[in-house]
Amino acid sequence: MSKGSLVIVGSGIRSISQFTLEAIVHIEKADKVFYCVTDPATAGYIAGKNANSVDLCVHYGNSKPREETYIEMAEVMLESVRTGLNVVGVFYGHPGGFVSPSRRALTIARSEGYKSLMLPGISAEDCLFADLLIDPSYPGLQTVEATDLMIRNRPLQTSSHVVIYQVGFMGQGDFNFKGIKNDKFHYLVQRLKMEYGVDHPIINYKAAVLPLAQSTIQRYTIGALSTADVQGTIDSTSTFYIPPKTLLPVTNLDIVADTFNVSHPIQFTHPPLWADPNMDIPSLYGVPENEVIARAESHTPPAEYQPYAATPAMQKLMEKLSLDPEYREKYLASPTTVTQSVEGLDKHEITALSRGDPALIHCTMCGADPNVSSTLNAHSPEFKPGESRESI
Numbered sequence: 001m002s003k004g005s006l007v008i009v010g011s012g013i014r015s016i017s018q019f020t021l022e023a024i025v026h027i028e029k030a031d032k033v034f035y036c037v038t039d040p041a042t043a044g045y046i047a048g049k050n051a052n053s054v055d056l057c058v059h060y061g062n063s064k065p066r067e068e069t070y071i072e073m074a075e076v077m078l079e080s081v082r083t084g085l086n087v088v089g090v091f092y093g094h095p096g097g098f099v100s101p102s103r104r105a106l107t108i109a110r111s112e113g114y115k116s117l118m119l120p121g122i123s124a125e126d127c128l129f130a131d132l133l134i135d136p137s138y139p140g141l142q143t144v145e146a147t148d149l150m151i152r153n154r155p156l157q158t159s160s161h162v163v164i165y166q167v168g169f170m171g172q173g174d175f176n177f178k179g180i181k182n183d184k185f186h187y188l189v190q191r192l193k194m195e196y197g198v199d200h201p202i203i204n205y206k207a208a209v210l211p212l213a214q215s216t217i218q219r220y221t222i223g224a225l226s227t228a229d230v231q232g233t234i235d236s237t238s239t240f241y242i243p244p245k246t247l248l249p250v251t252n253l254d255i256v257a258d259t260f261n262v263s264h265p266i267q268f269t270h271p272p273l274w275a276d277p278n279m280d281i282p283s284l285y286g287v288p289e290n291e292v293i294a295r296a297e298s299h300t301p302p303a304e305y306q307p308y309a310a311t312p313a314m315q316k317l318m319e320k321l322s323l324d325p326e327y328r329e330k331y332l333a334s335p336t337t338v339t340q341s342v343e344g345l346d347k348h349e350i351t352a353l354s355r356g357d358p359a360l361i362h363c364t365m366c367g368a369d370p371n372v373s374s375t376l377n378a379h380s381p382e383f384k385p386g387e388s389r390e391s392i
Helices: 021-029 040-049 066-082 100-111 124-132 146-151 185-196 222-226 253-260 287-296 312-323 325-333 335-340 347-355 358-365 374-379
Strands: 002-010 032-036 053-055 086-091 114-118 141-145 161-165 201-206 216-221 239-242
Touching (some): 002 066, 032 040, 086 100, 100 114, 124 201, 141 146, 146 161, 201 222, 216 222, 312 347, 312 358, 325 335, 335 347, 347 358
Parallel strands (some): 002 086, 032 053, 141 161
Antiparallel strands (some): 201 216, 201 239
């Protein structure tokens, strides 16, 4: 493999606070850092973590096609990788979602034989889930990009949550520091009226960026999107959330009853928490919920429950493996050598770490019973439940 590497990380949406610990370590240890973020505090934070940092936003230009900018951003990172440097690229939000230069650079780096990696970050959609109490698993989620939705005439799943990105610059392929005219927005409004009707609710959501700010949650009807006042609130940071128009009924009751062992699964369906707070929402303390709460007082932990049981040495080692990529590479190259250098591990931890088996390590840290854990039973037959965990 060629010398030089590329790691792409996300800074999240909210200034500084949504960096992951893993991303920070990579920034600190990089030979060179390139970043494209939306607020100066985050830019300053990156520069403070690594003095050899470069702002990719200099590649934007008024009326310059975005695609040209993104190609330049990718290439400038690749040029440093090709000189043998360990490079980190930082992009706001999730670095793989609605981000072209990160994926282009990684794809090319891998094709040229360089080590490359993308780490996840918190996206605007993640912030939306938290602020609006959205569970994408119920009743399902569709995420689309506004322009792509229109030019491909993609079908909308109106029985699910729908999130539409980049509604503030419909059909705009270039960039302008003074802002972009959203003069194609009416096409999207027409489509939404056709799918949902003018009275269906919609939320114009803007995740908070600066630490002193609050997320913007503006509730409209789809019909109101045609008015100038409402359109004036929609900008490049806007993301639309549309609640379900209808919920699909449970139709295959035989499978549901067999899977959940209930005769009437409908009663276990949660009320729609995404509803407007001014609307009447079914009580969250119905008869089934109150019965569950009453029974909770008599609950005892099951025999199969295995609490955390690692030695301090094991915990410290796992933290270092999680947060120090160089040390992790050293361990992966020779698990036994690294394990033998650590004092304070018990014999079961030594066995698990020396084998480098993630499942075995997990079970060992929980003191798992091999009769319960088939994975541990297969790899560590010498483990005996209840045996002393004294370090050796």
